[in-house]
Each structure stands twice: as structure tokens, then as C-alpha cells.
Amino acid sequence: xxxxxxxxxxxxxxxxxxxxxxxxxxxxxxxxxxxxxxxxxxxxxxxxxxxxxxxxxxxxxxxxxxxxxxxxxxxxxxxxxxxxxxxxxxxxxxxxxxxxxxxxxxxxxxxxxxxxx
Amino acid sequence: xxxxxxxxxxxxxxxxxxxxxxxxxxxxxxxxxxxxxxxxxxxxxxxxxxxxxxxxxxxxxxxxxxxxxxxxxxxxxxxxxxxxxxxxxxxxxxxxxxxxxxxxxxxxxxxxxxxx
Numbered sequence: 001x002x003x004x005x006x007x008x009x010x011x012x013x014x015x016x017x018x019x020x021x022x023x024x025x026x027x028x029x030x031x032x033x034x035x036x037x038x039x040x041x042x043x044x045x046x047x048x049x050x051x052x053x054x055x056x057x058x059x060x061x062x063x064x065x066x067x068x069x070x071x072x073x074x075x076x077x078x079x080x081x082x083x084x085x086x087x088x089x090x091x092x093x094x095x096x097x098x099x100x101x102x103x104x105x106x107x108x109x110x111x112x113x114x115x116x117x
Numbered sequence: 118x119x120x121x122x123x124x125x126x127x128x129x130x131x132x133x134x135x136x137x138x139x140x141x142x143x144x145x146x147x148x149x150x151x152x153x154x155x156x157x158x159x160x161x162x163x164x165x166x167x168x169x170x171x172x173x174x175x176x177x178x179x180x181x182x183x184x185x186x187x188x189x190x191x192x193x194x195x196x197x198x199x200x201x202x203x204x205x206x207x208x209x210x211x212x213x214x215x216x217x218x219x220x221x222x223x224x225x226x227x228x229x230x231x232x233x
Contacts, residue, residue: 033220043206045224091159095220104150104173105210105222109159 002027004094006108013082014116020067021077021111023092031097034068034075035105039089048090051075053097079113087115119143121225123209129231130199138194138228142211149192150210150222151184160208166192199232206230 003026013019025034036048051059051068059066063083067076079086092108122141130136142149147168152160162176166186177183181199186192196203206229210222 035221037224043208043227043229045208045210047221047223050221104162104165104176105152105160106162107152107160 002029002032002094002096002106004092004106004108006092006111008111009109010112010114012114012116013079015084016081018078018080019082019113021079021090021092021113023075023077023108025073025075025092025094027073027094027096029096029098033095033097034066035093035095036064036066036075036077037091037093037107038086039091039110040087045091049077082115084115084117087113089113121209121211121223123207123225123228125228126226127229127231129233132201132232133198135195135197136199136230138196138207138209138230140192140194140209140211140225142190142192142209143223144190146211146213146223147189148212148214148222149186150212151192151194152208152210153178154206154208154227156205163194163207196230199230201232204230204232 005024032053034051038046038048049059049061049064063080065078089110091110093105095105124139150165151163154160164174164184166172181197184194206227208227210224212222
């Protein structure tokens with residue numbers, strides 16, 4: 001079974017600085033998707049960024065980028081120029097590309113990010 | 118609708134009562150998921166539906182939990198004889214398809230269930 005591990009329960013960053021959130025996963029599959037979701041106090045889970053395992057290029061969305069290391073099964077999220085609105089819980093998630101009984105998203109336990117003004 | 122809609126937003130119930138939680142997915146999305154998020158924890162998969170296929174119920178914690186999806190759209194999660202350990206936020210998500218490029222799940226705001 002696949003697992004997702006986020007080893008940092010809490011992180012803190014100064015406004016305008018850069019922070020990296022860690023995520024590792026375990027799978028025997030070669031084709032899958034990885035996601036980072038943000039959950040502010042409103043509870044709404046918001047997709048931040050996604051990565052297809054077959055793509056070597058790291059995904060980027062504005063201030064958010066990932067460092068995808070397939071061999072190491074690592075998928076870290078970098079937030080540049082941190083803003084107060086970035087404060088939230090961040091969840092790393094895995095999904096098999098094959099669907100069927102493996103179609104559900106598997107989440108890590110999350111990292112709570114605080115942004116200091 | 119524009120997004121995934123869940124109701125009620127909050128529900129307080131007495132131990133032993135049954136509750137129904139509703140999820141209205143994004144129109145056209147064939148996959149629908151239910152997750153449970155206990156206080157300070159990650160998301161625990163409960164069940165998902167894909168089109169007309171039999172649902173994957175492998176995450177349901179006990180036979181007190183059941184879910185239906187009528188007409189391939191609205192879903193209802195039912196918890197019978199609620200227990201205090203059922204207190205959590207129940208999140209619903211939908212996606213356009215299960216595999217391929219358009220697989221990202223869009224979440225509702227959840228239902229916070231409190232069993233007293």
C-alpha cells in the first residue's frame with residue numbers, strides 16, 4: 001500500500017522569505033500523480049500544485065514550486081516570497097495513475113505553516 | 118454549481134442518533150470522494166464513487182457508515198448510531214475523471230460533525 005509522510009508537523013517563515021515543506025512517499029508503482037493542497041482555517045482544501053510522475057520537469061505555479069525526486073520518492077514544496085495569506089495547513093497527496101481500487105487520494109498528516117509579519 | 122457543495126456546514130447530534138451528510142459535486146464530475154478529518158489529523162479516505170461502477174468502500178471504518186450516490190450526482194454519507202469518536206470534519210471531493218490529466222480533486226468546505 002502507498003503511504004505519504006510529512007515529517008514537519010509545524011513550520012514557520014518570515015514574510016517575504018522562502019520556506020520548503022517536505023514530503024516523502026512510498027509506492028511500487030511507476031506512474032502516479034502527486035499534489036500539494038492548502039487548507040486554511042475555512043477548511044476548504046485548495047489545490048496548490050500537481051506533478052505527474054512521468055514528467056521530469058518540476059512543476060511551478062507562480063510563487064510555488066516543487067522539487068520532485070522520483071528515485072528518492074521525495075516531493076517537497078517551496079514557497080517563495082511568503083505572504084501572510086500563505087499561513088495554512090499544507091497536505092501532500094498521492095494518487096495512482098491506474099484508478100480503480102487505487103483511485104483515492106492518499107494524504108500525509110499535514111504541515112502547519114505560520115507566516116510571521 | 119460552481120464548486121463542491123456540502124450540507125450542513127455544522128451538525129451537532131446526540132450519541133446514538135443517525136445523521137446524513139450531503140455532497141453536491143461539480144457538474145460533470147464523474148468521481149466523488151468522502152474523507153474524514155479528525156482534529157489535527159490528516160485526511161482519512163472513506164469511500165469513492167466512479168461513474169456507474171461499484172463504489173470502493175474499503176475505507177469505511179465500520180458497518181455504521183454507508184454512502185449512496187444517486188443518479189451519478191449527489192451523494193449522501195449516513196452514519197448510524199453515532200459515537201463520540203465519529204466527531205470530525207467530513208470532506209467531500211469530486212474530480213472530472215479518475216485517471217489521466219484532469220484528475221485533481223476539488224473539495225467542499227466540509228461538514229463538522231460533533232457527537233455529544
